Amino acid sequence: MVNVPETQAIEEHERRRLMTLRQLNLLDTPPSESFDRITRIASELFDLPIAAVSLTDEDRQWFKSRVGIDHWEIPRFKACCGEVADTSQVLVLPDLLESPHYRNSPLAQSGIRFYAGAPLQTYDGYTLGAMCVLGREPRSVTEHEIRVLQDLAAMVMGQIELQHAFGRVDPLTGLSNGSKFIEDLEDRSRDNAGMSCFALYIELIDIAEMHSLQRVLGLSCLDEAAREAAIRLQLRLGTGKVLYQVGLGQYVHILESAERCPDESEALDMALDLRQVLLSMPLGDAAPFMLHPVVGVMPFRLGEIAPTDVLRTAQSACQSARDSETGVSLFSVALDEQDMRRFALISGFRHALEDAGQLQLLYQPRVSLVSDECVGAEALIRWQHPTLGPVAPDEFIPLIEHTPMARLLTDWVLRHAVDQAAVWHRRGLGLRMSINISAANLLESDFITRLKSYLTEQALPVTALELELTERALIGNTRASTEALDALVEASIRIAIDDFGTGYSSLAYLQEVPADVVKIDRSFVAQIDHEARSQTLVKAMISMAHDLGYHVVAEGVETEKSYRLLQAMGCDEAQGYWLARPLTVEAFDDWLTAR
Numbered sequence: 001m002v003n004v005p006e007t008q009a010i011e012e013h014e015r016r017r018l019m020t021l022r023q024l025n026l027l028d029t030p031p032s033e034s035f036d037r038i039t040r041i042a043s044e045l046f047d048l049p050i051a052a053v054s055l056t057d058e059d060r061q062w063f064k065s066r067v068g069i070d071h072w073e074i075p076r077f078k079a080c081c082g083e084v085a086d087t088s089q090v091l092v093l094p095d096l097l098e099s100p101h102y103r104n105s106p107l108a109q110s111g112i113r114f115y116a117g118a119p120l121q122t123y124d125g126y127t128l129g130a131m132c133v134l135g136r137e138p139r140s141v142t143e144h145e146i147r148v149l150q151d152l153a154a155m156v157m158g159q160i161e162l163q164h165a166f167g168r169v170d171p172l173t174g175l176s177n178g179s180k181f182i183e184d185l186e187d188r189s190r191d192n193a194g195m196s197c198f199a200l201y202i203e204l205i206d207i208a209e210m211h212s213l214q215r216v217l218g219l220s221c222l223d224e225a226a227r228e229a230a231i232r233l234q235l236r237l238g239t240g241k242v243l244y245q246v247g248l249g250q251y252v253h254i255l256e257s258a259e260r261c262p263d264e265s266e267a268l269d270m271a272l273d274l275r276q277v278l279l280s281m282p283l284g285d286a287a288p289f290m291l292h293p294v295v296g297v298m299p300f301r302l303g304e305i306a307p308t309d310v311l312r313t314a315q316s317a318c319q320s321a322r323d324s325e326t327g328v329s330l331f332s333v334a335l336d337e338q339d340m341r342r343f344a345l346i347s348g349f350r351h352a353l354e355d356a357g358q359l360q361l362l363y364q365p366r367v368s369l370v371s372d373e374c375v376g377a378e379a380l381i382r383w384q385h386p387t388l389g390p391v392a393p394d395e396f397i398p399l400i401e402h403t404p405m406a407r408l409l410t411d412w413v414l415r416h417a418v419d420q421a422a423v424w425h426r427r428g429l430g431l432r433m434s435i436n437i438s439a440a441n442l443l444e445s446d447f448i449t450r451l452k453s454y455l456t457e458q459a460l461p462v463t464a465l466e467l468e469l470t471e472r473a474l475i476g477n478t479r480a481s482t483e484a485l486d487a488l489v490e491a492s493i494r495i496a497i498d499d500f501g502t503g504y505s506s507l508a509y510l511q512e513v514p515a516d517v518v519k520i521d522r523s524f525v526a527q528i529d530h531e532a533r534s535q536t537l538v539k540a541m542i543s544m545a546h547d548l549g550y551h552v553v554a555e556g557v558e559t560e561k562s563y564r565l566l567q568a569m570g571c572d573e574a575q576g577y578w579l580a581r582p583l584t585v586e587a588f589d590d591w592l593t594a595r
């Protein structure tokens with residue numbers, strides 16, 4: 001009678017065995033000397049004409065290596081190696097013709113009389129096939145010969161594991177790498193779905209800090225510290241516990257337990273402990289820098305989250321650990337959503353640049369406090385994200401500014417703003433277009449050339465343009481930015497100091513910056529109609545800027561009272577909601593006409 005559960009178990013085991021075999025990527029690969037060497041030794045030791053490393057696929061025996069056979073594969077049906085794979089036992093058949101089962105097998109029919117095979121078994125107990133020797137005469141084997149055959153099978157397995165490990169081990173630390181992490185976690189998720197565990201992401205040094213160290217000290221400056229850290233962490237975890245190196249100085253360990261669920265406090269204690277291990281690591285002369293290790297802890301259930309997401313979220317916890325006092329932080333969904341949003345913004349921006357309709361410039365009027373007339377406008381960018389809706393420039397610009405897309409962003413703004421300024425210019429409106437520029441733009445070697453060529457294309461005089469730069473960008477103090485500023489001055493392009501008063505409270509630098517305009521930040525201006533202190537401050541800023549020869553603009557004028565006060569203080573221009581919000585081109589036209 002057939003035992004159903006038992007057949008099912010056998011089928012399941014065979015399914016997993018085949019999966020393991022296929023994952024090793026050995027089937028149908030070219031011959032390799034490392035296997036052939038073992039096969040030759042087998043043939044010689046047994047003094048037999050035929051030897052093979054035979055892998056048992058679903059319905060065939062495929063030879064990774066062979067001596068004395070011409071073909072690469074034979075059917076699995078009645079193949080002796082297939083029996084070795086099924087039973088995981090050594091199989092010796094002194095004479096095939098004597099065996100009722102194999103007497104009529106294709107092997108026996110081809111003239112084979114003797115067979116001996118030892119199982120090729122993985123650590124987790126799957127038999128991939130057999131290391132076998134065959135002869136055309138009946139033969140017996142000694143105990144000693146069987147042990148030799150088993151040793152040869154073990155050598156083959158060593159070779160297989162070695163090849164498999166290649167590309168999965170970090171050469172510097174000898175730790176398993178990120179690919180192995182993903183593979184292992186996939187395996188664990190299959191076998192132990194639902195089990196709760198914690199990913200501990202350990203970062204030896206802040207990535208940004210690491211890059212600047214590498215610039216100064218060279219690429220290999222961290223190798224020694226990373227190697228030492230790997231050893232110490234592994235020692236602390238103990239043998240049998242796996243530590244992965246997923247990047248230079250970045251390690252991951254999965255805390256899990258078959259007996260009981262580890263809890264949050266246990267995971268955090270472990271994180272603190274591992275961090276302490278790194279903090280107490282002597283660095284010596286080889287590493288003339290400080291380490292700032294942090295550990296991010298990410299709770300998850302096996303099989304419920306993709307391994308790559310485990311890595312990403314654990315690393316996100318690591319980033320928040322940088323801001324925590326303990327240097328250890330538990331993953332937070334809210335923070336992750338922030339990261340995801342940032343990621344979506346950065347990755348979606350390139351598309352936005354190409355997709356007409358996502359980005360738009362609005363124009364906010366600037367009005368002369370002397371004549372009450374509109375004298376110009378500030379171009380302000382808007383982004384309508386296809387899924388996230390409107391995204392404020394305060395949110396996406398600081399993100400984009402730190403990527404190579406800063407150049408594309410400003411280029412987009414310059415082109416559109418210059419085009420619009422040219423339209424106004426041709427209509428004789430006498431408006432000056434003010435454009436916001438990032439510090440990064442100043443470092444682009446061809447920035448001014450590009451700007452000038454846009455002006456030429458549209459036959460727009462430089463006087464119709466003004467560039468707004470923040471204090472921070474203006475006193476970046478690098479040679480490149482100073483040179484770029486000088487070149488702007490040379491080209492007679494007007495420069496405005498944006499957000500004046502918020503950056504470097506020292507006013508001394510004003511003398512050194514080649515700007516023409518000071519825009520007093522809206523945080524001061526917004527208060528003047530109800531706060532005496534702000535009034536005094538703004539008044540002082542205006543008179544000092546005037547003394548230094550600057551044209552003064554107040555931004556964030558929200559009430560008539562503020563507008564009148566600024567007029568009385570002798571301020572030159574105003575910009576703000578009381579006059580107009582940032583407007584579309586059409587609304588801007590209407591607004592101008594209505595005035």
Ligand code: C2E
Pocket residue numbers: 364379380381392393394397413436437438468498499522555556557558575576577578582
């Ligand atoms: P900003 O250069 O200081 O621009 C002025 C901001 O103040 C604008 O915000 C404007 O809408 C807002 N504003 C104007 N009048 C008032 C008012 O009376 N009260 C208040 N509370 N706010 C007022 P927006 O458009 O959200 O822009 C924010 C920032 O984003 C800008 O600050 C600027 O730093 C940046 N930005 C905007 N467009 C661009 C651009 O094209 N390129 C670059 N690099 N940065 C831009």
Ligand code: CA
Pocket residue numbers: 378436468498
């Ligand atoms: Ca501005």
Ligand code: CA
Pocket residue numbers: 498499519521522555
């Ligand atoms: Ca501003």
